[in-house]
Amino acid sequence: CFEAGATELPNSGQTSCLIQHRANSSKTLLDTQDSVFSEQQWKCISQYGASVDAELPGFAQVLEKRRFGGIGNPTLEGSVVLGAGFGTTATRSLAAFGRQLGLQVHHCKQGKADGIPPFWAQLMNLTKSGHPGGPVGCLEASDALNFSEALSFGDDMLLDTPVAEHFLDLYAVSPRSKVILTDRDAEDWVKARLEWDESMAAPMHAPCGVKLAKMSADKAVRLYE
Template identity: 25%
Template structure:
């Protein structure tokens, strides 16, 4: 069901010894899935950050969604080394501000392919821009969704800065670089 390769890169980083959050699961170092993460307990990082409540916020309450995003406790992510997948891309600006020395790993693919795969494999996926607050990708014409994906990725590339930025396209054929070396 992949759309940009976040699962692949998250797993690879865990194999390199990092604690990685991908969506609602936590990968401990060396590729071990942390079964206690995402279980709704008081130790659940997603629950602590109140991220789960954001996914239920729709367009009918855009003001609440935007306000809620301003109050998320991003510093709680200090317990992990890397985060991937929704809702983290939607809060990339906040994450970059909360962790000014962090490296930014952006997984990408050709924008029109991304729209096609995202709609096909993620029913109800939100559009790809900062704080979409319930705007669904399927509600936009495909070219608009593709341009939003491209523009948001360009913005993250610019704000992330060249000294701490790594863009990875795991779908690109005939890559002339070694992904493992880039990640290390």
């Protein structure tokens, strides 16, 4: 899952892949791979891929080719808190709470180009706008990113877009991190998200420019669930 020379780390999580997924998906499309993910977590990722594939055919094939974490290396430190919940699920409140605790928080900075590190700017662009080369180009660009850079800016907590959309990549380089999943009713989330900004990405891993506004509300709800 990582570049040659990367150190594999054991992962104690055996009950969940820590991402939003439909629990009734039983079809498995992915094989267990050598990575920081446990066998149970890979099964969960596989089920997630199958559930999204039912809505967006071809997604699972893209997912199974991903090198989660890009060219980054996993770390034993695990001091960063990862937010697995999409934006508009009280992530602003969580960010405010983190700052009250004295934590340095990276919270969605879309539309604020000044002062954003190139890594975050590139990941945000891939998430919202995709890639000129289509899904294949986006896949290659994501695999070429060093997701370990996300841990190098002194942040204690990473939240919202594009963290949630690339949670698996960030968890792959920081498998000891604590994870907070913020959530809300799916139909309510879709409505609120579109009211906030119609350019928002669909609720899925690595949407690569797939827009929430370009799909039916029912499909968006199923993807979120």
